[in-house]
Amino acid sequence: MVTPMALTNTQIKNFKPADKAVDHADTGGLYLRVYPTGTKTFMYRSRVGGKARWMALDTYPTLSLADARTKATELATGKMPANKTVQDAYDEWVTRVVDKTPKPAYTKWTQETYILPVFGNRKLTSLTRAELSEELNKVADRAPVAANRTLTHLRLFLAYCEERGWLNSSPAEKITKKTVGGREESRTRALDNAEISKLLEFIRTDKVHDATRWALLWLIATGQRSGEVRGLVRSEIVNGVWIIPKERTKNKKEMCVRMPTAFMRLADKMFAHLGEAPFAGMSGETLARKMRRLEFAPPATAHDLRRTMATGMANLGVHPYVIEKCLNHTMQGVMAVYNRAEYAPEKRAAWRLWVRHLLRQRKSPRLVAGG
Numbered sequence: 001m002v003t004p005m006a007l008t009n010t011q012i013k014n015f016k017p018a019d020k021a022v023d024h025a026d027t028g029g030l031y032l033r034v035y036p037t038g039t040k041t042f043m044y045r046s047r048v049g050g051k052a053r054w055m056a057l058d059t060y061p062t063l064s065l066a067d068a069r070t071k072a073t074e075l076a077t078g079k080m081p082a083n084k085t086v087q088d089a090y091d092e093w094v095t096r097v098v099d100k101t102p103k104p105a106y107t108k109w110t111q112e113t114y115i116l117p118v119f120g121n122r123k124l125t126s127l128t129r130a131e132l133s134e135e136l137n138k139v140a141d142r143a144p145v146a147a148n149r150t151l152t153h154l155r156l157f158l159a160y161c162e163e164r165g166w167l168n169s170s171p172a173e174k175i176t177k178k179t180v181g182g183r184e185e186s187r188t189r190a191l192d193n194a195e196i197s198k199l200l201e202f203i204r205t206d207k208v209h210d211a212t213r214w215a216l217l218w219l220i221a222t223g224q225r226s227g228e229v230r231g232l233v234r235s236e237i238v239n240g241v242w243i244i245p246k247e248r249t250k251n252k253k254e255m256c257v258r259m260p261t262a263f264m265r266l267a268d269k270m271f272a273h274l275g276e277a278p279f280a281g282m283s284g285e286t287l288a289r290k291m292r293r294l295e296f297a298p299p300a301t302a303h304d305l306r307r308t309m310a311t312g313m314a315n316l317g318v319h320p321y322v323i324e325k326c327l328n329h330t331m332q333g334v335m336a337v338y339n340r341a342e343y344a345p346e347k348r349a350a351w352r353l354w355v356r357h358l359l360r361q362r363k364s365p366r367l368v369a370g371g
Helices: 009-014 065-077 086-096 104-119 129-142 144-163 193-202 210-222 226-230 261-274 284-293 304-315 320-326 333-338 344-360
Strands: 002-004 022-025 030-034 040-048 051-059 241-244 255-257
Touching: 030 065, 040 065, 051 065, 086 104, 086 144, 104 129, 104 144, 104 284, 129 144, 193 210, 193 304, 210 226, 210 261, 210 284, 210 304, 210 344, 226 284, 255 344, 261 344, 304 320, 304 344, 320 344
Parallel strands: 002 022
Antiparallel strands: 022 030, 030 040, 040 051, 241 255
């Protein structure tokens, strides 16, 4: 519903919310949209390919009527904000969008690691597709998957800038993964026993920081995801069971990791040494770098340690449905409908079997240095 009328500050202040959003027209394609919640947002309306296109500018009174008209004029004439830098735009995008998503850390990590150090001080409107593509290819030379993720997040960021009216079009819109990191194949990599032994010996050396040592140990022993392990806090361990809250699991279901008692006792030593949140501030890249230093052929990632546990359990005779539960996978087909069991005793037995197997791959009976 659109009400054709010129706007004044007095009128804007007096507009009341209705059951549906109401658009009040100003001039030059500028409108004020009043939502049922009472929020008032300046909108710019243009036509692209014969179709109406709406762009949100900002809310009133954060954006004044005079400034909204200036922005509308800039959009109508193709003139973009002259002084806004990539960093300025990024900071607003993070505050308004990224920080409100369930898992903002990785999105911010890709941009703050690969994009902002190169382009942060540049004027937003000066970015070109060619230079963004070139920089992404530099990332892909050493980390193809990270390059693809960086592209995904960059496109979201620049699309936001376009929607806000800071760009006429996103210079990243036509860059594809095909020309950056390439097609991603499903990984099948799992460490064999010799590689497990190499990993366990490596993390005992002084080449590995204490927190990283423990994180890698928890990854291969528990088989949980990197983000789940890195978010570990002491309060999550209850009566010898590590309870991962649903907010941090991929399938949004609480996960109970029932490790052997001997392993859980080691957690006390870890917390005493590293604090209540032993891996706080650790990025996934930290673990990735350590895995690269092992120089496995073919290369192995931190996530491959999860697959290593699953494969190892299968080789030790653990039933597939128990392994699926140890991985916190959602059951499929008929099993998802009729089998509601959690197999707690079977899971604990599977992890006990797996940890004993890890111990056999060690050249020393101690699980961790000093432990």
